[in-house]
Amino acid sequence: QKEVEQNSGPLSVPEGAIASLNCTYSDRGSQSFFWYRQYSGKSPELIMFIYSNGDKEDGRFTAQLNKASQYVSLLIRDSQPSDSATYLCAVHSGGYNKLIFGAGTRLAVHP
Amino acid sequence: EPEVTQTPSHQVTQMGQEVILRCVPISNHLYFYWYRQILGQKVEFLVSFYNNEISEKSEIFDDQFSVERPDGSNFTLKIRSTKLEDSAMYFCASRISDEKLFFGSGTQLSVL
Numbered sequence: 001q002k003e004v005e006q007n008s009g010p011l012s013v014p015e016g017a018i019a020s021l022n023c024t025y026s027d028r029g030s031q032s033f034f035w036y037r038q039y040s041g042k043s044p045e046l047i048m049f050i051y052s053n054g055d056k057e058d059g060r061f062t063a064q065l066n067k068a069s070q071y072v073s074l075l076i077r078d079s080q081p082s083d084s085a086t087y088l089c090a091v092h093s094g095g096y097n098k099l100i101f102g103a104g105t106r107l108a109v110h111p
Numbered sequence: 112e113p114e115v116t117q118t119p120s121h122q123v124t125q126m127g128q129e130v131i132l133r134c135v136p137i138s139n140h141l142y143f144y145w146y147r148q149i150l151g152q153k154v155e156f157l158v159s160f161y162n163n164e165i166s167e168k169s170e171i172f173d174d175q176f177s178v179e180r181p182d183g184s185n186f187t188l189k190i191r192s193t194k195l196e197d198s199a200m201y202f203c204a205s206r207i208s209d210e211k212l213f214f215g216s217g218t219q220l221s222v223l
Binding site for chain 1 (some may be wrong): 154155159215
């Protein structure tokens with residue numbers, strides 16, 4: 001069974017701090033990795049994707065991938081209260097045909 | 112900005128009844144999916160659909176479930192005889208040829 005593991009949290013950070021969210025995956029053959037944000041009662045919203053080892057930056061967000069360690073992370077700089085949500089790590093599986101989601105990490109940014 | 116549209120937003124049904132959940136994927140997308148999320152749990156893959164046929168389905172997607180793309184724009188999920196455990200948020204999703212998947216706003220299904 002291919003798995004994606006995340007710490008459920010909550011991760012509590014003060015406004016303006018860096019939030020660090022982590023994810024590990026079991027399928028060594030996975031090639032594509034995604035971070036989605038999900039507000040309570042809403043649908044997942046794509047915020048970042050990464051395919052290659054290393055860092056990828058997009059505004060306040062940085063995704064980091066280490067395929068040897070089967071580890072993906074998301075850094076959120078200058079965290080804002082509006083960033084408070086559940087962050088879902090997702091990994092492509094089975095020939096790029098579906099996403100396997102982790103259970104998500106709940107982030108709480110307090111003023 | 113184009114988006115995936117789902118109707119209805121909420122559906123309440125009695126156990127044993129049939130329900131149809133409707134989706135209009137983004138117009139130039141080629142791959143279509145249904146996922147579900149039971150309250151407090153993971154987003155789970157149900158089925159993928161490409162070129163007018165199912166390309167993959169999960170163990171959850173048993174004979175009670177079916178999908179259709181009847182007219183080139185709509186994409187439907189039918190549950191023939193609902194069970195209590197089918198209560199969940201159902202998300203339709205679509206993508207073009209790359210792997211970025213876009214989700215609709217979901218249909219909250221409550222089976223009583």
